[in-house]
Amino acid sequence: MNIYDIIFYLFAGITIISGFLVVSVKNIVHAAFYLLFTLFGIAGLYVLLGADFIAIVQIMVYVGGILILILFGVMLTNKIVDVEIKSESFQVIPAIIFIGILMGGLVFLMVTTNWENNELIIPLTTTKILGNIILTDYILIFELLGILLLIALIGAATIARKDKV
Amino acid sequence: MAQVGLNHFLIVSALLFSFGLFAVVTRKNAVMVLMGIELILNASNINFIAFSKFGNFAIDGQVIALFVIVLAAAEAAIALAIVLNIYKVFSNVNVDEIDNLKE
Amino acid sequence: MELVNIFEGLTYLKPEITLGIGLLLIVLLDLFINKNKNVLHFISLAIILITGYFVLEQSDVSKAFLPISTQTDRNFGMLTLDAFGIYFKILVLLGSILLVFFSITSAEVKSVNNRLGEYYALILGMLLGMMLMISASDLIMVYLSIELVSLSSYVLAGFTKLRSRSSEAALKYLLYGGTASGIMLFGISLLFGITGNTNLYEIHKVLISAQVNSLTFSTAIVMIFTGMAYKISAAPFHFWTPDVYEGAPISITAYLSVASKAAGFALLIRFVKTVFVMFSEQNGDWNLIPIFDWQTFIIVISILTMTLGNFTALWQNNLKRLLAYSSIAHAGYLLLGLTVLSDKGILAILIYFTFYLIMNLGAFYIVMLIADKTGTEDITKLKGLGHSSPFLGTALTIFLISLVGLPPTAGFIGKFYIFVSLLDSKMILVAVIALLNTVVSLYYYIKVLKYIYLVKGDKIETIPINYSNYIVIITLLIPTILFGIYFTPIVNLANKCVLLLNNL
Numbered sequence: 123m124n125i126y127d128i129i130f131y132l133f134a135g136i137t138i139i140s141g142f143l144v145v146s147v148k149n150i151v152h153a154a155f156y157l158l159f160t161l162f163g164i165a166g167l168y169v170l171l172g173a174d175f176i177a178i179v180q181i182m183v184y185v186g187g188i189l190i191l192i193l194f195g196v197m198l199t200n201k202i203v204d205v206e207i208k209s210e211s212f213q214v215i216p217a218i219i220f221i222g223i224l225m226g227g228l229v230f231l232m233v234t235t236n237w238e239n240n241e242l243i244i245p246l247t248t249t250k251i252l253g254n255i256i257l258t259d260y261i262l263i264f265e266l267l268g269i270l271l272l273i274a275l276i277g278a279a280t281i282a283r284k285d286k287v
Numbered sequence: 288m289a290q291v292g293l294n295h296f297l298i299v300s301a302l303l304f305s306f307g308l309f310a311v312v313t314r315k316n317a318v319m320v321l322m323g324i325e326l327i328l329n330a331s332n333i334n335f336i337a338f339s340k341f342g343n344f345a346i347d348g349q350v351i352a353l354f355v356i357v358l359a360a361a362e363a364a365i366a367l368a369i370v371l372n373i374y375k376v377f378s379n380v381n382v383d384e385i386d387n388l389k390e
Numbered sequence: 391m392e393l394v395n396i397f398e399g400l401t402y403l404k405p406e407i408t409l410g411i412g413l414l415l416i417v418l419l420d421l422f423i424n425k426n427k428n429v430l431h432f433i434s435l436a437i438i439l440i441t442g443y444f445v446l447e448q449s450d451v452s453k454a455f456l457p458i459s460t461q462t463d464r465n466f467g468m469l470t471l472d473a474f475g476i477y478f479k480i481l482v483l484l485g486s487i488l489l490v491f492f493s494i495t496s497a498e499v500k501s502v503n504n505r506l507g508e509y510y511a512l513i514l515g516m517l518l519g520m521m522l523m524i525s526a527s528d529l530i531m532v533y534l535s536i537e538l539v540s541l542s543s544y545v546l547a548g549f550t551k552l553r554s555r556s557s558e559a560a561l562k563y564l565l566y567g568g569t570a571s572g573i574m575l576f577g578i579s580l581l582f583g584i585t586g587n588t589n590l591y592e593i594h595k596v597l598i599s600a601q602v603n604s605l606t607f608s609t610a611i612v613m614i615f616t617g618m619a620y621k622i623s624a625a626p627f628h629f630w631t632p633d634v635y636e637g638a639p640i641s642i643t644a645y646l647s648v649a650s651k652a653a654g655f656a657l658l659i660r661f662v663k664t665v666f667v668m669f670s671e672q673n674g675d676w677n678l679i680p681i682f683d684w685q686t687f688i689i690v691i692s693i694l695t696m697t698l699g700n701f702t703a704l705w706q707n708n709l710k711r712l713l714a715y716s717s718i719a720h721a722g723y724l725l726l727g728l729t730v731l732s733d734k735g736i737l738a739i740l741i742y743f744t745f746y747l748i749m750n751l752g753a754f755y756i757v758m759l760i761a762d763k764t765g766t767e768d769i770t771k772l773k774g775l776g777h778s779s780p781f782l783g784t785a786l787t788i789f790l791i792s793l794v795g796l797p798p799t800a801g802f803i804g805k806f807y808i809f810v811s812l813l814d815s816k817m818i819l820v821a822v823i824a825l826l827n828t829v830v831s832l833y834y835y836i837k838v839l840k841y842i843y844l845v846k847g848d849k850i851e852t853i854p855i856n857y858s859n860y861i862v863i864i865t866l867l868i869p870t871i872l873f874g875i876y877f878t879p880i881v882n883l884a885n886k887c888v889l890l891l892n893n894l
Contacts (some may be wrong), residue, residue: 130291134299141303144322145310157322160303164329167296171336173349176356183356188325188363195318195367199374217312225305227609232297235606237583238342239293251346252353260350262399262468263534266522267357269410270538273515274361276417277545278368280508281560297583304576311569320565327572334579344586351530351588355575358537362568365541369548369560376557382565 130170137163154193161185172244175252296337304330315381317370321363328359402471404444405479409518412437413511420507427506428494434510435490438517442483449476467589470527470660473887477740478524478656481747485649486517488751491862492641497762498550499641509549513645516542520653527664529578529588529614532657533571536617539650540567547638547646559637566630570620577613580606590664597679598668604681611682618661621654622721625695632702635714640761643710644754647717648747655724655743659736662728674733675815688729693823696722700830709757709767712834713750716793719831720746726824727808730815733888738811740884742804745873749792749801752866756786763853772841779853783842785863790835792870795828800873807881 140159147153161184168177245251256264303326310323332352339348400407416434423429448471493499499509519538526532544567548560582588584607585596596602616627623631635643662684667676678684699719706712724746727739757767759782764771776783792799805828812821855863873880 127291130295134295137299138302141306141326144326145306145314145319150316150319153319153322157325160326161329164303164333167299167333168336168352171296171340173336173340173352176332176336176349176352179353179356183360184325184329187360191363191367192318192322192325195321195370198371199318199379214313217309221305221309221312224308225302228301228305229298231606231609232301233294235584235603237293237297237338238344238586241341244340244346248346248349252350255346255350256353260354260468260530263354263530265410266531266534266538267354269413269515269518270358270534270541271361272413272417273512273538273542274364276508276511276515277541278364280505280512281365281372281545281548281551282368300579307572308569311565317561317565321568324568324572327569327576331572331575331579334576335582338579338583338586342583342586344582347588348582351582354530354534358534361541362537365544366564366568369544369557369564372548372551373557373561376552376554382561 126170129166133163133166133170135163136160137167150196151193154189154196157192158185158189161189172248174247175249293337293341296333296341300330300333300337303327303333317373317382320382321366321370325359325363328355331355399467402448403469404447405441406518406521408437408441408444409514409521412441413514413518416507416511416514420511423507427503430506430510431490431494434514435487437514438483438486438490441517441521442480442487445476445479445483449473468528468531469522469525470664471525474660474736475525475656477884477887478652479521481652481744482517482520482524482649485645485652485747485751486513488755488862488866489513489641489645489649491858492644492751492755492758495762495859495862496639496641496758498639502550505549509546512542512546512549516546516650520649523653524656524660526657527590527660529581529590532661533575533578533617536571536574536621536657539621539653540571543642543646543650546642547634549642550639555637556639557637559634562630562637563634566627567620570627571617573613574617577610577616580610581614584610590661594665597665597681602681608682614661615658615687618654618658619691622651622658622724623695623718624691624721624725625698625718628695628698628718628721631718632711632714635717636708636711636767640710640754640758640767643714644751644758647713647754648750651717651721652743652747655739659728659739662731663736670733676731676733678731685729685731688725689817689820692722692725692729693820694722695719695725696824696827700827700834703831703834706834707769709761709769709772709838711767712769712838713753713757716831716834717750719827720750720793722827723805723808723824726820727811729820730811730817732811732815734811734814735808737881737884737888738804738807740887741807741877741880744880744884745792745800745804745870748866748869748873749789749799752789752863752870753786753793755862755866756782756789759853759855759859769838769841772838773845775841775853776843777846779855781860781863782853782855785867787839787842788867788870790838792874794832794835798871798874800870800877802874803877 137160140156143156144153144160165177165180168180307323307326307330311320314320332355335348335352338344339346416430419433516539519535522531522535523539526535544560544564547563548557550556584602585593587593587596620627666678666684668679669677696719699715699722703712703715706715724739724742727735760771761767788799792801795801795805809821
């Protein structure tokens with residue numbers, strides 16, 4: 123077991139355990155904080171996979187942006203004064219069975235499938251390559267995302283702002 | 288334990304995907320359902336990046352992951368706006384109680 | 391890919407660029423127009439018409455199959471421009487033009503008149519997403535364009551945000567939609583792992599040449615299908631449809647029921663056709679790569695969809711909800727066209743969808759006029775409509791008869807083509823089930839007619855209609871009847887588009 127493996131198990135452990143806690147704890151604020159660890163662990167996995175830029179983006183956008191949004195959502199939609207920050211669940215038993223089967227099936231597929239396995243030598247830093255490829259091969263998608271963000275901005279603003287009656 | 292390879296990463300992603308789906312199916316709170324969706328998106332991203340490295344599929348997987356992250360941010364923004372609006376109208380965000388639309 | 395290619399590609403993107411600029415224009419103009427927001431209706435109409443002009447302009451491009459950026463060896467490009475796509479784009483644009491007329495009249499849209507700029511910006515964004523969805527030939531493009539459509543439609547469904555049911559529609563749409571597209575993304579990632587590519591043409595090449603693990607592959611395909619089935623509201627991913635259709639503003643409901651469904655079908659057909667069809671035989675039958683049993687899969691889904699849609703519709707008393715279930719059932723009929731896996735089936739889908747668009751929008755338009763006056767879409771509000779407003783009563787009757795599929799209306803011709811394509815491929819049993827479904831659907835449409843003509847209202851309310859309402863209804867009414875008798879032009883047009891789909 124070399125150092126790479128140890129780091130992998132560390133991050134994978136953080137990701138899976140906190141991921142499990144996200145969906146199993148009752149308190150929704152706790153769930154949001156466990157999500158933080160999950161996202162952080164995933165960023166670690168990205169580094170191990172040679173995706174340094176994506177790892178940084180993951181931390182900046184997910185941890186710095188989306189998670190904050192979710193926390194705002196939690197805080198604003200629950201009366202903090204009450205202790206009612208719990209989130210109940212329903213149909214738990216059938217769901218556990220169904221998801222259990224699904225999980226087993228997926229893991230089985232992941233392990234048994236004969237994936238193409240011939241490792242790519244990823245350069246130390248990927249930022250330049252990513253920049254190149256985004257502005258050439260994926261230029262159309264890049265532009266589409268621009269529109270999409272604008273739409274999201276307009277949409278979120280129009281839904282959330284107060285109406286002058 | 289074997290040398291860490293593609294399968295290890297894929298198992299992590301399969302587990303995360305299942306957790307995400309579990310949250311979506313069982314949780315009443317809309318914000319929790321959104322967290323479940325975020326987990327699903329992240330599981331897909333791990334797949335993309337892992338395949339990109341181990342399958343020798345150039346760097347495309349990383350680009351796709353980047354796009355998905357941007358998209359997730361946009362979706363979260365809209366989602367939270369809708370949830371806040373729901374809270375304003377119904378004073379709660381539990382999916383099973385917001386159920387006026389029925390035959 | 392060289393910069394030159396990007397500029398060359400731009401000439402093929404004129405409609406999309408127009409929409410993008412139009413969207414920005416609307417956002418900017420909204421800031422300056424404070425008093426008379428109604429101008430925005432006409433500006434949006436103009437933008438849609440210009441886009442339509444550019445789309446039509448492309449239809450005589452002989453190199454219709456040019457995928458943008460063919461230059462690199464591994465990249466077929468994100469979009470494919472072909473006659474099939476143009477046919478669907480025209481349908482979507484027609485739906486959008488009618489949507490503008492819906493919005494001009496709709497009381498719900500009037501109540502949010504001060505946010506009209508945002509309304510149209512979102513609609514143009516959604517339209518752009520649908521245009522890209524129709525011509526997308528790369529799974530990442532597919533995913534992102536679906537998301538663009540979804541994000542705009544979540545907000546539009548909840549646009550009259552202070553009404554509780556509209557907000558509820560938005561939330562439900564968001565939660566179901568987010569999950570479905572998340573599952574789809576996971577499927578795409580698996581497919582990426584199997585084939586090393588996200589481009590449909592490249593995946594096709596890989597499937598032909600190499601052996602792939604069929605179980606994993608099927609899982610990926612089912613997951614990807616989830617995202618598409620959600621867009622066309624096929625069972626078992628149709629749960630959102632009735633709630634969202636009932637809760638959303640009615641103009642948006644009508645739009646969702648035709649336009650985003652059209653885009654979903656275009657996407658599904660292109661996906662199956664591009665990835666799985668090895669070659670088409672002379673008579674138009676497809677030879678599929680034997681790795682996924684599309685036929686059985688779609689048969690099950692389509693029978694489930696139409697049966698659930700039709701039987702649940704029997705108990706509905708809200709007109710919008712009834713039309714929602716009816717639209718689920720129609721998605722089932724449309725899927726039947728795909729089960730035969732031949733060009734004839736696709737031809738039938740194109741014809742059926744054209745007629746469905748016209749008659750469904752017609753029915754929604756009249757329901758909207760009634761709901762604006764009475765404040766609810768309850769079926770009892772139709773009492774005595776045939777006597778108080780004979781014109782509306784007759785028009786609604788014709789649209790409903792067409793939705794059932796009785797002659798001499800356009801709906802009959804659409805169903806007729808679907809059934810002929812089924813019988814051609816010897817799928818008698820499926821055809822019989824579909825026929826029985828049609829009989830069931832007769833019941834709930836007749837129930838509406840009963841209220842219009844037979845049940846007398848306590849006090850007769852006349853629905854006020856002005857000239858523009860008359861014009862919209864008549865423009866929808868004429869094709870509904872005319873195409874029931876003289877449908878050759880549509881068939882010829884659709885035929886030409888289907889033939890062109892084969893040339894790659």
